[in-house]
Amino acid sequence: MAAPMINHRGPEFKALLPELEAGLRWAFQTENDMLIFPASGTGGLESAVANLVSPGERVLAVTIGAFGDRFADLAGAFGADVARYTLPWGEAADPEDLDDLLSREPDIATVLITHNETSTGVTNGLQALAEVVKRQQRLLVVDGVSSIGSIDLPVDRWGVDVAITASQKGWMVPPGVTMVSVSRAAWERQSTARSPRFYFDWTRARTMQAKGMTFTTPALSIFFGLREALSMMREEGLPAIFQRHLRVAAAFRAAATALGLRLLADPEIASPTVTAVYLPQALQGDKSEGVFKTWRDLGLVLGEGQSQLSGKIFRIGHLGAVYEPDVVATVEALERGLEANGHPVTRGAALSAARRALASSEPSLVA
Numbered sequence: 001m002a003a004p005m006i007n008h009r010g011p012e013f014k015a016l017l018p019e020l021e022a023g024l025r026w027a028f029q030t031e032n033d034m035l036i037f038p039a040s041g042t043g044g045l046e047s048a049v050a051n052l053v054s055p056g057e058r059v060l061a062v063t064i065g066a067f068g069d070r071f072a073d074l075a076g077a078f079g080a081d082v083a084r085y086t087l088p089w090g091e092a093a094d095p096e097d098l099d100d101l102l103s104r105e106p107d108i109a110t111v112l113i114t115h116n117e118t119s120t121g122v123t124n125g126l127q128a129l130a131e132v133v134k135r136q137q138r139l140l141v142v143d144g145v146s147s148i149g150s151i152d153l154p155v156d157r158w159g160v161d162v163a164i165t166a167s168q169k170g171w172m173v174p175p176g177v178t179m180v181s182v183s184r185a186a187w188e189r190q191s192t193a194r195s196p197r198f199y200f201d202w203t204r205a206r207t208m209q210a211k212g213m214t215f216t217t218p219a220l221s222i223f224f225g226l227r228e229a230l231s232m233m234r235e236e237g238l239p240a241i242f243q244r245h246l247r248v249a250a251a252f253r254a255a256a257t258a259l260g261l262r263l264l265a266d267p268e269i270a271s272p273t274v275t276a277v278y279l280p281q282a283l284q285g286d287k288s289e290g291v292f293k294t295w296r297d298l299g300l301v302l303g304e305g306q307s308q309l310s311g312k313i314f315r316i317g318h319l320g321a322v323y324e325p326d327v328v329a330t331v332e333a334l335e336r337g338l339e340a341n342g343h344p345v346t347r348g349a350a351l352s353a354a355r356r357a358l359a360s361s362e363p364s365l366v367a
């Protein structure tokens, strides 16, 4: 990534861009067009709304947490008439409820769904939800920011019209690039949608990318990193990557349970990329600052709870380049931080539990 800049309207870039597009199509498991913008994940989400949704149009946002709420708010900001299917935080959406909702609302043309809700550590059962949306012949837009490339999301097989991700998640590179796959049906909708768009205009992006360029100056250093990340991912293979994430997540859940902590999500819907755990009762609220500080001093940076979960949970992010030694180091620091803040622990129990889960070949760990 520290390589010198190249001319982004020159021959090296013309070779690099199609290589990235092909690599991303492989990782998204799609033949659809792949658009790349310099932006964080929210920019990718905004591009979908700006290109697909017209002011006043009825849109359904399926929200199971903070990022689902954000997608709904975003559609509202563009003037959409947003219906929300909202679940309590820690739960996943139910395909039957979605089916009922869509049957009652034939005017809903677009459904926005978060695949992996990073604020709660819950992964929606997207395959079943997508089946409903497709049967009901609506356009399906999926926030796959913290899932694509880490959790199986076969875009074409499941009929996902638009899938969005961002460089800082499973792609193992810094923030700054968002990637969006666009189906033929989405292009048709885009041709008649009436929201204002400029920076994120998909038509212009596609035209420029077909010429081996991007409309604006691309985030070149991140592109260099992404090329290497995709090469690492191809070496490991998608099935092995998905398996590894399932195993690492199971290890963190086992460790948390062995530490006497309660998990936010049931194991069947628990995320392979982020694990949300309740802080011990005695360390919740104002006390949580102390334990997060101890963890930080030990070199362990954990996510805090967002919004209604603030001061109640911590979140372990484990996507991308996360391997057994990382799990071991994290669990050790987790245990020491809790112990230093007065939570009783049996030393080594969490690590043994994590190691057992990592070594397990339980079928439930198979994607």
Ligand SMILES: Cc1ncc(COP(=O)(O)O)c(C=O)c1O
Pocket (backbone or CB within 6 Å): 040, 041, 042, 043, 067, 114, 116, 117, 118, 119, 143, 144, 145, 146, 166, 175
């Ligand atoms: C599921 C999900 N959606 C959207 C976003 C927003 O992405 P960004 O912060 O890159 O704009 C995030 C960020 O963590 C996310 O996890």
